[in-house]
Amino acid sequence: MANIKKEIPVLGMSCAACAVAVEKALANSPGVKSAAVNYANHAAIVEWEEGSITLEKMQQTVKSNGYDLLIEDIQAEVLEKMQAEAYSQLKRKTLYAGILALPVFLIGMFWMHLPYGNYIMWALTTPILFVFGAQFFTQAWKLAKNFQANMDTLVALSTGIAYAYSTFNTFFPEFLTNRGLDAHVYFEAAAVIIFFILLGKTLESSAKAGTSAALKKLMGLQPQELTVLEEGNTILKKTSEVQKGEIILVKPGQKIPLDGEVLEGNSYVNESMLTGEPIPVLKTKGNKVFAGTINQEGSFNFRAEQVGNQTLLSQIIERVKSAQGSKAPIQKTVDKVAAIFVPSVLIIGILTFFIWGFSGVEDAWLRGMLAMITVLVIACPCALGLATPTAIMAAMGKGAEMGILIKNAESLEKGKKIDALVMDKTGTITQGSPEVTSVQFVGSWSETDAAILKAIESKSEHPLAKAISNYFEDENTTIEITDFKNEPGKGVSAKADGSTYRIGTLSWLSAFLQKTDEAAIQSSQQLMSKGSSVVYAAKESELIAYFEISDPIKASSVEAIKTLKNMGIKVYMLTGDHEIAAAKVAKETQVDGYQASVMPHEKAEFVKKLKSEGKTVAMAGDGINDSEALSLADLSIAMGKGSDIAMEVAEITLVHSDLKQIPKTLNLTKKTVRIIRQNLFWAFIYNIIGIPIAAGVLYPAFGFLLNPMLAGAAMALSSVSVVSNSLRLR
Structure with missing residues (x-):
């Protein structure tokens, strides 16, 4: 049998002793797994085994103790x-x-x-x-x-x-x-x-x-009504009535009502309530949009994929x-x-x-x-x-306004005691996506070559290919590409404008190069020794460019780590990346210690080791590989742009995925306890x-x-x- 967990308004409470009495009555009811009654918001959060007890039976139990439960499902605005x-x-x-x-x-x-x-x-x-x-x-x-x-x-x-x-x-x-x-x-x-x-x-x-x-502000981000397209006609509907798969029209200046995927049209969308970034993001066909974000200038249609309490905004509200x-x-x-x-x-x-x-x-x-x-x-x-x-409640509300979602009250008390912080590298300290950080053009490079490389890399699904394609984002992509071939672990090749182009590793390209630029190759090797990835491009038998690709450190990470160290907290970095890349990030951020090439279970062992030394440990991560370490830490912090599993395990989620939020979180916990x-x-x-x-x-x-x-x-x-x-x- 599955468990059901629900928040139920409590009527008739007038003091803390009332909350204790109601909680005790519910907790002692057969089938109820747990009950927590909060006098401050006059609500009970009850978890019970499906089929073991009914809401009416709970209400009867509470009534016999002089109180009452509001068991009817009513809309938030009605309750308000x-x-x-x-x-x-x-x-x-x-x-x-x-x-x-x-x-x-x-x-x-x-x-x-x-x-x-x-x-x-x-x-x-x-x-x-x-x-x-x-x-x-x-x-x-x-x-x-x-x-x-x-x-x-x-x-x-x-x-x-x-x-x-x-x-x-x-x-x-x-x-x-x-x-x-x-x-x-x-x-x-x-x-x-x-x-x-x-x-x-x-x-x-x-x-x-x-x-x-703050909770009301979050609820206010989602519009109550929206426009649905049905067989070419526009119909005004309540947001709560929309079903998954319906097509919704969003006009300039409107808030996006639900999560979904753009089908037609394009526009810039302000997603600052989710990401913290003030610059609007261009949304075109195939892009995801989220409830509560604000459409800027254009109009577009999107298919509703997450409705009701499944939207990201609704999940944020429920967590608060x-x-x-x-x-x-x-x-x-x-x-x-x-x-x-x-x-x-x-x-x-x-x-x-x-x-x-x-x-x-x-x-x-x-x-x-x-x-x-x-x-x-x-x-x-x-x-x-x-x-x-x-x-x-005040701390939770303030945290929500700051983009800090605190899952439970225990984390507020534990946050005050933290003296060690373990962090994942990719997606936590760094952006989490590779970018071209420098490029060197050699040989007979031309502007036409840039457009051709973009066209070729646009057909590849390799993460580094996307970085190169994004680097040439202003180039024309209508160039005709033929004979596209993908060589796993080596690179890609294609024909365009009468020439054969190859993009990939130097060891693979070397077999096709008749003349090599030794100075360029030596310079590129130095980049690799610093921890960057290097991708080479050749036209026929000539090397024409090489790209330095790395996962850049977030602008705020260095400052955040410095602030944490000034607070007396030891900062450690654990990563599955190789030693050279890890050493580079560790040096730039000045962490107290790091480990490279670690497996998920090794991250967990590191957290255990710190705890055995008497430290109160916080863990910050964004991936499924961080989940075990997050669950073992005294305080677990997930990046909002990370995996759902990491956010489920973590007690605190940073919506903006910004490390500067961690010192703010710890300061909030200290003030709350005080x-x-x-x-x-x-x-x-x-x-x-x-x-x-x-x-x-x-x-x-x-x-x-x-x-x-x-x-x-x-x-x-x-x-x-x-x-x-x-x-x-x-």
Whole structure:
């Protein structure tokens, strides 16, 4: 049976403890292989064995725990619209709660003796709690029925107790006054606590929306509608409805909607979102085009080859979404803390109540009740739960904007520790495709010969032939070629303009040459000793040219390697290329070490060796031959222009295939870990300091007892400060 992996929106979560409860419920369901719930984006990534469990069964399990799953397949824009509506509703609740809470606060704090003041406060507080704050009570009740608790439990208990006590004192004040006690009311505490918590949730939701801005930008690269050609007619269709094989018309200035192959027409296409190169690329018949890239001036038709979530752009979006939903190892510790946090706070609150009650101070039980309310309010686990996922989401979004696709959160933590980097040569340090880097014309060379050589090499499929053909790209290709022959391992020959031309190795051509240019041959041999490949061209029995062909080092590679070394990272190069070529690249880039002529398994052994020496190793590669080494490295990095297998194995993909992105990636991981640690420090410190003060430890020495209303404000501020700190990564 195949496994199914899906992201499912979760409804009803209000804190990190909720995410732990939902995750535990899903993970314990029969047939579910793994489940990860992210409180920051309110989604669960669930993997299960096909046929072993249904989405309806999962939903039922989650519902029995007081939450819900959105199992219907709905379009991203519909889900976004639902989330926007929920956010708007939350803002309205916050606004109305604030409007009603303000007079309650003013009366409770400054006009305590206002005639009928208590009745006015009761009338205003009741809708605040049971209309605008009803979600806290309904959710707390659902959880209580399953013997569970979360932040909603704390809010409902604290405000509910304060409201019930104040309501009793409003309508039956003589119960306390007849006993010599003041019948105080705490409507302002209950009202303002609900308002501050709603305000904190509103600000939190707004801030969290900023962490997914890059994802929305990526989604916005693909147009929603396109023009399909059917039997000569143009039909407007939704992009999501297009089937593989349909013919699509792209007009000047339009974004290309899907991946495919050009059938007719030509145009320059801006592919900077994929390659990072600002210069548009000419697309003609047979060329590939990709979703999200922008057509410049011309029009063309192309056949859709990758549709729906198969396009390169969709895969990038899915990787970012998957990464944002993943958890860093440090988050797993946080989850364990969050799972026991709420029950612990409830116990502390109850102990606080009884310790105060039996303390013998004036109004002991009343003070105990207020202290318990304050403990329940200030101990919100939101800041703790948001500390890691918001930082990770912000980092993933920033990485996506920079062309750095981070597959999982673990790689963010590992990136900070890297002290050794192993790199493939071809396609990683170098361009990955041979180019003519110099040419020497000898003998009776003419411009006609250039056109003929281009025509001959255009018929050859050898990689070096393509380099020579590209070198003469401006030459005429309409010259008639006859008697074309390919001699494997030697070269090619053909007749044109009444002469026989041969292009290939010197050892093969030597049999046909009647006179040789010894100086030219000696010069060409020197090029070979430097690691370049040399291809010779002859006309009849005369040598007319030789071409130096090499895989040029990327312009950014030298600078990137220097930056990495300055960061204290040892850089090693491994290549299957021969020793001379490897030595040349190693010398130019100043790597710390290199090995040539290595097989794929030898690359893996080298990574193992470095790890056995205690180094934390990153591996950067682009080919199938790098896959084993990538999987063994502590941090694996794939070049975006490389093989699909390398990108599947790697934890990080550099869309632009630019080595300068590696130092940027490592710096991003360091900043992310630093932000996470700052968030966790403040979240823990906030609770370590806040709960004892709320319980009243300062009262014996200073006579200070924290007001529940101020506790609510501090709780809301802690969550907002954590999210805002995470957004500094942006």
